Amino acid sequence: MKPTRRRFASAALAGLAPKSGPRIEGGFVFESAGQGLDQGHRLRDHARFASPARREKTEVVIVGGGVAGLSAAWRLDKRGFRDFVVLEAEQQAGGNARSGENEISPYPWAAHYLPVPDVRQTLTRELCAELGLLDGHTWNEIHLCHSPQERLYLHGRWQEGIEPAIGLTKTDAEQFQRFEQLIQELRQTGAFRIPMEEGLQKSTQEIQGLDRMTLGDWLQRQGLYSPYLRWYLDYATRDDYGTHYDQISAWAGLHYFASREPEDKGPLTWPEGNGWIFKRLLRKLGRFVRTGSMAFHIRRENGRWAVFTEQCAYEARCVVFAAPTWLASWIVDPAPPRWPIASAPWITANLTLHRWPDNKGLEYAWDNVIYNSTSLGYVIATHQSLKTYQPQTVWTWYMALADGNAADQRRLLLGGDYAYWQERILADLERAHPDIRQCVRRIDIFRIGHAMPRPAPGAIFHPERLRRARHDGTLVYANCDLSSLSLFEEAQYRGVTAAEHVLKLVSRAGA
Numbered sequence: 001m002k003p004t005r006r007r008f009a010s011a012a013l014a015g016l017a018p019k020s021g022p023r024i025e026g027g028f029v030f031e032s033a034g035q036g037l038d039q040g041h042r043l044r045d046h047a048r049f050a051s052p053a054r055r056e057k058t059e060v061v062i063v064g065g066g067v068a069g070l071s072a073a074w075r076l077d078k079r080g081f082r083d084f085v086v087l088e089a090e091q092q093a094g095g096n097a098r099s100g101e102n103e104i105s106p107y108p109w110a111a112h113y114l115p116v117p118d119v120r121q122t123l124t125r126e127l128c129a130e131l132g133l134l135d136g137h138t139w140n141e142i143h144l145c146h147s148p149q150e151r152l153y154l155h156g157r158w159q160e161g162i163e164p165a166i167g168l169t170k171t172d173a174e175q176f177q178r179f180e181q182l183i184q185e186l187r188q189t190g191a192f193r194i195p196m197e198e199g200l201q202k203s204t205q206e207i208q209g210l211d212r213m214t215l216g217d218w219l220q221r222q223g224l225y226s227p228y229l230r231w232y233l234d235y236a237t238r239d240d241y242g243t244h245y246d247q248i249s250a251w252a253g254l255h256y257f258a259s260r261e262p263e264d265k266g267p268l269t270w271p272e273g274n275g276w277i278f279k280r281l282l283r284k285l286g287r288f289v290r291t292g293s294m295a296f297h298i299r300r301e302n303g304r305w306a307v308f309t310e311q312c313a314y315e316a317r318c319v320v321f322a323a324p325t326w327l328a329s330w331i332v333d334p335a336p337p338r339w340p341i342a343s344a345p346w347i348t349a350n351l352t353l354h355r356w357p358d359n360k361g362l363e364y365a366w367d368n369v370i371y372n373s374t375s376l377g378y379v380i381a382t383h384q385s386l387k388t389y390q391p392q393t394v395w396t397w398y399m400a401l402a403d404g405n406a407a408d409q410r411r412l413l414l415g416g417d418y419a420y421w422q423e424r425i426l427a428d429l430e431r432a433h434p435d436i437r438q439c440v441r442r443i444d445i446f447r448i449g450h451a452m453p454r455p456a457p458g459a460i461f462h463p464e465r466l467r468r469a470r471h472d473g474t475l476v477y478a479n480c481d482l483s484s485l486s487l488f489e490e491a492q493y494r495g496v497t498a499a500e501h502v503l504k505l506v507s508r509a510g511a
């Protein structure tokens with residue numbers, strides 16, 4: 001039986017008791033009226049929106065106050081251009097870089113780390129230097145992930161690192177080595193870069209061909225069938241694209257590995273994940289951001305753009321559309337062609353633990369993964385704490401709803417009530433932590449209907465993606481989904497390059 005809306009709401013409010021163990025408080029977050037899913041569904045259902053009583057003139061409107069939108073704002077402000085606003089639908093800006101905080105620790109709601117950017121990633125390094133993370137070539141150790149960084153629960157015990165190491169046959173080990181060699185060859189082509197746009201020019205026919213098959217097909221062709229290797233690659237594609245390796249473009253799946261050099265340090269992480277960076281961006285740029293301002297309609301009026309929110313209609317020369325790109329078909333008039341890339345639903349949860357589960361004397365890592373779980377494991381918000389005694393903690397648990405069709409998975413995401421999801425989270429963690437129910441005091445759950453792009457074969461070189469990624473005209477796109485890669489660096493690059501494009505237009509118009 002499908003739960004009704006009212007039953008969702010009551011489950012969200014109540015503290016529900018799990019199968020056994022003490023009562024656990026919590027509920028769904030960002031789901032009250034006028035937030036998150038509710039707002040998105042109003043757009044989807046073509047609901048009536050109130051006509052704004054005010055009008056305001058500005059040169060540039062940035063729609064979407066996530067990393068991409070704020071990166072556009074960062075660039076405009078740094079270039080001395082301040083005639084713009086950032087419209088953010090939610091009460092809290094940040095999108096997937098939002099974070100929360102309780103009496104124990106700040107914690108992330110989604111994005112939780114930034115790989116150490118290499119010397120070619122000049123934009124990200126520019127921001128890192130500004131935020132005091134990088135001094136010349138030296139990274140501030142406090143912000144680099146402390147060890148142990150990662151561990152995997154495999155065959156009933158924890159091993160260091162996420163790449164499976166226990167129980168591998170000689171053939172499995174050889175297949176890992178062969179995969180690494182193939183990745184090294186792809187890396188050397190220079191076609192896999194971050195930002196991805198910088199590598200595309202180097203794509204040969206052969207590399208473009210990788211976008212016409214799934215990563216599963218590619219593995220088959222290479223004779224790579226080790227179940228451990230396949231699990232590892234599946235973990236990676238669920239983590240970065242929200243779906244399985246046999247559904248993802250081989251180009252995208254291989255980009256995950258071939259775009260970065262093997263790291264000797266990092267990643268950069270904080271208790272609140274990428275919320276740490278976002279809060280600092282917001283400190284600089286918050287005066288431009290209007291939260292609770294969902295753009296529900298954008299159209300041309302008298303040679304300018306009119307951007308409607310329920311509070312105000314903005315008249316602007318240029319629009320930077322940094323909200324998810326697929327949304328434009330619901331908002332922009334005339335509607336652009338349907339965006340060809342599906343988006344993956346995700347669920348994350350912050351668990352407040354009043355004591356740590358018995359870890360049999362082992363050390364916890366920052367990132368803790370369970371082999372053959374449908375989840376992606378959990379990161380520990382207090383891992384970076386310098387306190388010598390930390391009796392309580394917060395864990396952030398992640399799961400992409402990776403199976404089959406994304407729309408069906410969204411129905412599953414919304415179909416399960418709070419008690420259902422709470423039980424799934426506890427049952428998942430219980431495999432590695434049998435006493436977890438005795439340790440958890442609270443579980444808050446974030447359901448993200450459209451969390452990140454799922455680039456199926458054909459997505460990367462799809463003409464509509466290539467067209468929308470080119471900055472052309474006075475309305476330009478900037479969300480990281482333009483890259484089909486949901487990464488901080490891609491969001492930043494898209495935001496900054498969109499800002500540079502509109503700066504040219506406004507300075508030409510002013511000249």
Ligand SMILES: Cc1cc2nc3c(=O)[nH]c(=O)nc-3n(C[C@H](O)[C@H](O)[C@H](O)COP(=O)(O)OP(=O)(O)OC[C@H]3O[C@@H](n4cnc5c(N)ncnc54)[C@H](O)[C@@H]3O)c2cc1C
Nearest residue numbers: 064066067068089095096111112113295323451480487488
């Ligand atoms: C669970 C999860 C974990 C992740 N972990 C990492 C990680 O560890 N490291 C990493 O680099 N990346 C991670 N990512 C990727 C993350 O999405 C990007 O790093 C980045 O934060 C995306 O920024 P964005 O601005 O492109 O998009 P979003 O974060 O989606 O921002 C878009 C913004 O637009 C707003 N908006 C939408 N519609 C409207 C409208 N009509 N009007 C006004 N505003 C609107 C939204 O509310 C939102 O704030 C993760 C993503 C998920 C889902």
